Amino acid sequence: MPTYTPPLRDMQFVMHEVLKVVDELKQIPKHAEIDADTINAVLEEGGKFASEVIFPLNISGDAEGCTLDPKTHAVTTPKGFKEAYKTYVEGGWAALGCDPEFGGQGLPLVVNGMFYEMLNSANQAWTMYPGLTHGAYHALHTHGTPEQQQTYLHKMTSGEWTGTMCLTEPHCGTDLGLMRTKAEPQADGTYKITGNKIFISAGEHDMADNIIHLVLARLPDAPPGIKGVSLFIVPKFNVNKDGSLGSRNGIYCGGLEHKMGIKSNATAQIVMEDAIGTMVGQPNKGMQGMFVMMNSARLGVGNQSLGLTEVAFQNALAYAKDRIQMRSLTGPKAKDKPADPIIVHPDVRKMLLTAKAYAEGGRMLQAFCAMLLEKEHGHPDEKVRKDSGELVAMLTPIAKAFLTDNGHVATNACMQVFGGHGFIKEWGMEQFVRDNRINLIYEGTNTIQSLDLLGRKILGNNGATLKKFGKLIGKLVEEEGTNEKMSEFITPIAVLGEQMTKFTTEIGFKGFQNPDEVGAAAVDYLRVAGHLVFGYFFARMAQVALREIASGNADPFYLAKLQTARFYFAKLFPETATLMRTARAGSKVLMDTDAVFA
Template identity: 70%
Template sequence: MGQYIAPLRDMQFVLHELLHVEEELKQFPKHADLDADTINQVLEEGGKFASNVVFPLNHSGDREGCKLDKETHTVTTPKGFKEAYRQYVEGGWPALACDPEYGGQGLPIVVNNSFYEMMNSANQAWMMYPGLSHGAYECLHAHGTPELQQLYLPKLVSGEWTGTMCLTEAHCGTDLGLLRTKAEPQADGAYRLTGSKIFISAGEHDMAENIVHLVLARLPDAPAGTKGISLFLVPKFIPNADGTLGERNPITCGAIEEKMGIHGNATCQMNLDGAVGWIIGEPNRGLQAMFVMMNAARLGVGMQSLGLTEVAYQNAVVYAKDRLQMRSLSGPKAPDKPADPIIVHPDVRRMLLTARAYAEGGRAFSSYIALMIDRELNHPDEEFRKDAADQVALLTPIVKAFLTDNGFIAASEALQVYGGHGYIAEWGMEQFLRDSRINMIYEGTNTIQSLDLLGRKVLMDNGAKLRKFGAQIQAFIEENGTDEAMNEFITPLADLGDKVTKLTMEIGMKAFQNQEEVGAAAVPYLRVAGHLVFAYFFARMAKIALEKQDSGDDFYKAKLATARFYFGRLLPETAMLIRQARSGASNLMALDADLF
């Protein structure tokens, strides 16, 4: 059932040659002693775990799925999932980027991010169980009371307990202002929660002894809309003061959603029947607290699609080198065989290179964001922290939407390489395509991410964050503009930068007259912005590759070829997207709703 080999060489290139993470991390007192060899060793071991333990469960987990016992409300995960999770906990992997005060290893986000990519390549459905737990840890670490932190964080850090985020209700998805779950205060300072939630990933399972649910609900006197939402910690089992498990809390799984993909993850309908919970953060400010988890989840979803892009690409390459069909248009390339391997055909190479370019660009981009998060959290200079926070805010919707769009495109192209075999389940490619589709939907659909980028992150501050990131790109352009060898990368990068500036101003002016213009332009705008970011990082990677292409290491030749493919074949999509964004709202809104 296919294979997965961790792309360690490219990860090392991104971390050490492109981003110089060791030098960056030395500026942060808590990471000053971390060196490249340690990072490489951690990722090498992580790659082995992903390939040898988790990947073999991907196809079987998809076919078996999760099973709910409606009498006991318990969920059984696919064969091998529980045992693999035990090995994950024993290996200390949940603690990788957690606070040492609670038993964590204290490694930076940028290292954890690369580890998560590998785990998502190996088995996205399985990785969702510990991935969500890390988000719950981050939220509680940032906003929990000292008492809740002392009781729950060590268990989340060790992996003994897992976590979820319970937001969505059947009558409202993204519009959380409509949620109805109620929280009644109790005399002892706790709350009783009543309501129901849907689409709760990992909401019930048999992999850990307890599950910590973070639940959005309303207090009795809460104002309407999003300003009246509070956040509560609701455990499956209420722990005793010493951390041992006490009574079963009435938060239960009523059903498992029947889904298109990620069958190995239990996506649950959760019922709260007076479940005991404790407030996190301030009353009626639950969204602010939950955004810590939601933003981490948005980067995490981007990593899910990056992982699928990589594994789909790897398997398509193996198939293309082995599958014999027809002869090369320029003459036989394997005259000793009855036909040539299909990798000789130009369009097969286009499909493979599309997936490869989206994987390599996504790896550079997401690693950069992870490093900016580390800078935001740890840099001793407040101004550096603020600048990093602005970049993270601007780029997070892009990493979620652009990488997940690209992941679906890459999985589709990789499946196409297989021809008819790609449509057959036993090869595993159709699972990558099905699994990748959810990533464009959950944690805020890609349209929501686009509206967030254009409406809130760009126009709301009159483009200040965008100009700041644009200045970084412009500095690179000016530094390398006279280098003739870099012209093929610098010229289109500079051209797109100018076009993004003009497009942003044009949409902003239109929006003063009609706010619908933002909604009409947002999706193509985000994709244009995503290409600007990719073009910037591919140009930076190409600069390194040009300098080292004669080193004898073919890695740099391959990197340069991929960069040239990206600029020649994928970046030109922006011309169409810009025309779409500029076409305005009228062609979308003119047709009366009754005529649809």
């Protein structure tokens, strides 16, 4: 059976020693009173909930799955899920980062993000029930009318009601312009929604009193394509004017998907037959609200893979220390045993270090993005708000795609550490691999994230936002450029930073002549950009560790941080050279291949 220990020490390092989040947050009026002790105390208790309440349900939930009653359309979640959710709500965890105006605790997003990392490590499928609610909450908080906010946000903040995103349909995948769900206006200002949605995570369950579906649909006179999409609130139970639950709405679960992973989350086929809905925002402007949900979800999906990378690493490390097999190539290390622990073997260490490096880099990126969001929405300086918004927009597809790709590499590597036992269910490793696999697909596949990064976020403004991130690297290079102890961390990011300018210009020029060139280069480009971002963060982490060691701090944590950074730059970061070469290979070898597919 697997185990899980919340990585509180590394979280504290990221927040307090590298990013100095308390100092940053104090510049934002609503967080002026926050302190490190409060943050640490909340996360310590959150870690207990994750490790003690929902982690023990992970394997059993995967084995049991969800059950649909075809007559009533009711879905029953695995044993213990409903009770765990009640504990979550009673503990106030649902309200952690929500607006106090609607009953939230108003804690910083970075705290909520760290808490959700631990939940994802403990049980990704369970975490998706409250997790999806956050996206719907943010959409209504941003675009809902005052009446809609008063009706729904208090209950969603408390966790009494959950939320979903009902976006895609069987025939359209991510191309939402092909959507067919219809919304017919009614005399009372409501709409009757009819259509079918698929792949709706947490779309039906028995854990909350009501489910608030945010549904994309078309008005009768809507223009074709994506410009004709509107957004609607369609609750499972209609809500009376006094806030009480009314009649059952015409929206129900028509089927549950049988999946590779996240089996204990109800991935529902949703059927709507004259379901009553109210519009969010303006007619045919539904994508504005949808993108609030999607951007929140994309950062959340990156956090899912971060959580699985961490828990997979912890269990692979424990196994590698205990499992004995063969002798070290440099001679016996455990002379009192018939064989050495497999952690003495170089390639086992490489697999473990890969997972550790991707977890620590991912944690930095998630925390950095959370702080950018805080500054975008709450900083008193308009320029800071603008710059933060541009940076987080650029980093969001990296956080989604780079972290989930890395999670795929890491969970597979950690399963490999177990050898044949990793393939066996009771060790839990194969479930981490299966659960992570969806993260590369939903909320926009990683190829779509790559096209978004290169086409919209980089080339769309001629690399202006990339240059802003480059200034962060330049500042660090200026600070540490003459420090010999930092050269092994500074030189690689300085070199790649310079290469990125030429690389981006070259891809952009070729894409201007032939758009397929952008499509051919985008996936490789995002991965190069991801390493540039991780390299910057590892250099900053190494900077702090070196200073602590120089001051006489003997805590082995700092030496471990340095050793992980050295591994990252030596073994993972050099992937960028190959990626730039394959990106430059162009589209011809991909598109001039009709004979292959004849």
